[in-house]
Amino acid sequence: MTTLAPSKDLLSGALTVALGAAVMWAVSEFPIGAPVGSDPALLPRLLGIGLISCGLLLVVVTLVRRHLGITQADDADSVPLDLPEEARRAREADRAAQADAPPVEWGVVGGLCLAVVAYAVAAFQLGFVVSTFVFVALASLVLGRDRSRRSLLTLAAFAAAVTAVAYLGFFELLSVRAPDTPLP
Amino acid sequence: MTVLTASAGSLYTEGWALVATPTTLLLILASVLVGMVVGAIPGLTANMSVAVLVPLTFTMSPTEAIAVLTGIWLGAMYGGTLPAILINMPGTPADLMSTIDGYPMSRRGEGGRAIGIGVLSSFLGGVFSVLVLGSAGPVLASFASNFGSAEYFAVALLGLSVIAFVSGSSMLKGIISALLGLLVGSIGRDVMTGQSRLTLDQQELYGGVDFIAVVVGIFGLSEVIEQVYARQHRLAEHPQQVRNVWSAVKDVLPLRWVIARSSVIGTMVGAIPGAGPTIASVISYGTQKQLSKHPEEMGKGAPEGLSASDTANNAATGGSLLTTLSLGIPGDALTAILLGALIIQGVQPGPLLFENESELVSSIFISLLLANVCLLLIGMFGARHFAKVLNVPRTLLYPLIVVACIAGSYALNGSAFDVGVTLVAALVGFLFSRAGIPKAPLVLALILGPILESNLRRLLSLNDGDVLASAGTLATSPVGLPVLVVTAILFLLPMVTAARERRAHRAGADAPRQTRTRSHEEH
Numbered sequence: 001m002t003t004l005a006p007s008k009d010l011l012s013g014a015l016t017v018a019l020g021a022a023v024m025w026a027v028s029e030f031p032i033g034a035p036v037g038s039d040p041a042l043l044p045r046l047l048g049i050g051l052i053s054c055g056l057l058l059v060v061v062t063l064v065r066r067h068l069g070i071t072q073a074d075d076a077d078s079v080p081l082d083l084p085e086e087a088r089r090a091r092e093a094d095r096a097a098q099a100d101a102p103p104v105e106w107g108v109v110g111g112l113c114l115a116v117v118a119y120a121v122a123a124f125q126l127g128f129v130v131s132t133f134v135f136v137a138l139a140s141l142v143l144g145r146d147r148s149r150r151s152l153l154t155l156a157a158f159a160a161a162v163t164a165v166a167y168l169g170f171f172e173l174l175s176v177r178a179p180d181t182p183l184p
Numbered sequence: 185m186t187v188l189t190a191s192a193g194s195l196y197t198e199g200w201a202l203v204a205t206p207t208t209l210l211l212i213l214a215s216v217l218v219g220m221v222v223g224a225i226p227g228l229t230a231n232m233s234v235a236v237l238v239p240l241t242f243t244m245s246p247t248e249a250i251a252v253l254t255g256i257w258l259g260a261m262y263g264g265t266l267p268a269i270l271i272n273m274p275g276t277p278a279d280l281m282s283t284i285d286g287y288p289m290s291r292r293g294e295g296g297r298a299i300g301i302g303v304l305s306s307f308l309g310g311v312f313s314v315l316v317l318g319s320a321g322p323v324l325a326s327f328a329s330n331f332g333s334a335e336y337f338a339v340a341l342l343g344l345s346v347i348a349f350v351s352g353s354s355m356l357k358g359i360i361s362a363l364l365g366l367l368v369g370s371i372g373r374d375v376m377t378g379q380s381r382l383t384l385d386q387q388e389l390y391g392g393v394d395f396i397a398v399v400v401g402i403f404g405l406s407e408v409i410e411q412v413y414a415r416q417h418r419l420a421e422h423p424q425q426v427r428n429v430w431s432a433v434k435d436v437l438p439l440r441w442v443i444a445r446s447s448v449i450g451t452m453v454g455a456i457p458g459a460g461p462t463i464a465s466v467i468s469y470g471t472q473k474q475l476s477k478h479p480e481e482m483g484k485g486a487p488e489g490l491s492a493s494d495t496a497n498n499a500a501t502g503g504s505l506l507t508t509l510s511l512g513i514p515g516d517a518l519t520a521i522l523l524g525a526l527i528i529q530g531v532q533p534g535p536l537l538f539e540n541e542s543e544l545v546s547s548i549f550i551s552l553l554l555a556n557v558c559l560l561l562i563g564m565f566g567a568r569h570f571a572k573v574l575n576v577p578r579t580l581l582y583p584l585i586v587v588a589c590i591a592g593s594y595a596l597n598g599s600a601f602d603v604g605v606t607l608v609a610a611l612v613g614f615l616f617s618r619a620g621i622p623k624a625p626l627v628l629a630l631i632l633g634p635i636l637e638s639n640l641r642r643l644l645s646l647n648d649g650d651v652l653a654s655a656g657t658l659a660t661s662p663v664g665l666p667v668l669v670v671t672a673i674l675f676l677l678p679m680v681t682a683a684r685e686r687r688a689h690r691a692g693a694d695a696p697r698q699t700r701t702r703s704h705e706e707h
Contacts, residue, residue: 012619016360037645040374043637050363058356109413120590124600139583143417162584170591174243176598
């Protein structure tokens with residue numbers, strides 16, 4: 001019983017409280033005394049109170065669990081029903097495999113995130129066609145695509161095809177006006 | 185009670201004119217195919233495939249749009265069974281239970297048979313649920329046509345409670361996610377007073393945050409980042425041989441009662457607002473294990489286990505659509521996306537939809553039936569080829585999805601601001617996953633928020649702002665009261681369970697101490 005409840009729950013709880021407080025501050029300028037049925041701040045106020053309460057509760061529950069040495073599966077996809085024994089075993093095996101997996105490649109994750117943000121900016125400021133082609137090729141290389149001549153040629157053809165389909169599908173087919181940009 | 189023009193019988197005939205066009209039929213076929221491909225890739229969920237492709241349906245007619253989206257949905261649900269059976273990795277969360285008996289079958293060389301059982305079970309479960317949808321939909325819509333603010337408020341609250349309850353190991357985190365969804369949904373001008381709320385003086389936010397932009401970020405872009413985080417782009421290829429798919433036809437007759445029972449369970453669970461196919465398949469598998477004549481074989485490659493889970497998760501689709509179409513309350517995150525797509529098309533799901541646009545409703549049912557037929561045909565004839573999807577290089581696939589997300593969110597309103605919303609939503613989605621906060625409640629709350637708020641405020645206005653009188657209206661409503669009681673039970677149940685577990689834990693800890701003491705005394 002040495003593993004402690006995750007500290008990220010503490011952080012989540014604290015951030016939730018902060019967000020709730022920010023909401024309460026944002027709606028504090030709304031006039032008080034309006035009929036409750038037509039008060040535009042009614043829901044945001046309730047939500048602010050709810051967020052602060054839930055955030056505090058999460059912090060308290062995490063601290064209590066930590067004090068008692070209780071661990072809990074922390075899984076967004078989990079099913080709260082009593083899983084059959086076989087499913088539970090399969091999950092445990094999956095978790096064990098994940099625990100044994102090599103560490104996260106933060107360089108690749110960060111590189112991809114940067115490429116996505118740069119693409120989102122460039123596509124509608126510099127030019128959709130060029131940016132899309134460059135992004136697909138670059139992101140694929142960031143993800144570790146083989147750099148042999150044959151593989152790069154395939155990648156270039158794939159990037160060109162994706163660019164063409166995306167342009168035709170999202171601009172021509174949907175009749176969305178592409179922004180005026182220096183590049184195509 | 186209002187009598188609606190759409191009767192159960194006419195719902196299977198009226199919409200043929202809308203569906204039986206070469207374009208629509210081709211779209212249904214193509215969308216099931218696309219859904220299967222995406223669903224077959226572990227990690228890429230049905231939610232993601234539907235969310236990313238929603239923008240492409242904007243120029244389609246409502247019938248075509250819903251046919252495409254439901255086709256992708258059904259296809260992805262089935263597609264997820266393939267990796268579950270062949271490599272023990274569920275393609276979508278709803279296919280978790282298919283791994284239990286599907287993979288052992290595959291290991292003993294019966295992968296083709298297992299896939300065949302999955303296809304046939306999914307098809308029969310899907311068709312059953314559509315038939316139930318066609319007959320129960322008008323009845324439910326007719327019943328709901330008498331709903332007032334109190335009833336709608338209660339049902340929307342129930343939907344949020346259920347999804348907070350079922351979507352993760354921590355109900356508290358589910359509630360936080362739902363509250364955040366409601367908060368995002370309340371950004372923009374207040375519908376009743378026109379006053380701007382939480383807009384940070386950004387003009388683009390006066391109209392509110394675009395639902396689809398958020399969904400594309402949360403379920404599309406963030407999932408790509410999560411896959412890379414989990415090193416899925418480094419996955420080795422899984423060459424698979426699939427043979428004897430058709431041998432599964434012989435299994436259908438012995439499994440008829442399993443399929444029938446699981447179809448009923450799947451449809452019923454799917455119809456509960458907030459529950460979904462994953463829960464449906466877990467319950468169905470558990471029930472089958474209890475009723476099985478050979479429970480010791482379950483988990484070791486029993487066709488009945490695979491059939492029970494696959495039938496139920498596909499049957500849940502019709503159940504989820506039942507509340508979505510007839511009440512306007514989505515059954516889960518995916519039907520919330522469908523609801524958002526319908527609203528963009530100018531279609532408002534709810535009781536009036538059955539009354540005013542029965543032909544459209546009928547076309548939705550027929551499209552679903554045809555999508556199930558496509559699933560059967562493609563699944564049985566193309567299973568051998570779909571196994572190759574497992575080898576699609578992720579280094580090409582992920583950039584493709586990112587482009588679809590970014591271009592799709594721009595195409596929503598021709599605005600780069602929506603692209604920014606998608607990026608922020610992706611960051612939130614990624615952080616949610618890392619913190620173990622479920623995303624589905626946020627999405628459902630985003631679409632349920634306006635329903636919840638407008639009905640709450642209308643209820644309060646009708647009672648001159650008297651909170652107690654409004655609570656009285658809710659408590660005396662024949663629908664509102666039971667729904668609120670169920671909601672309260674859902675909130676209290678985890679606390680009771682936790683208290684019981686604590687007591688059991690304490691008893692377990694005390695037992696050895698007592699034994700030790702007794703043994704010490706004996707000595």
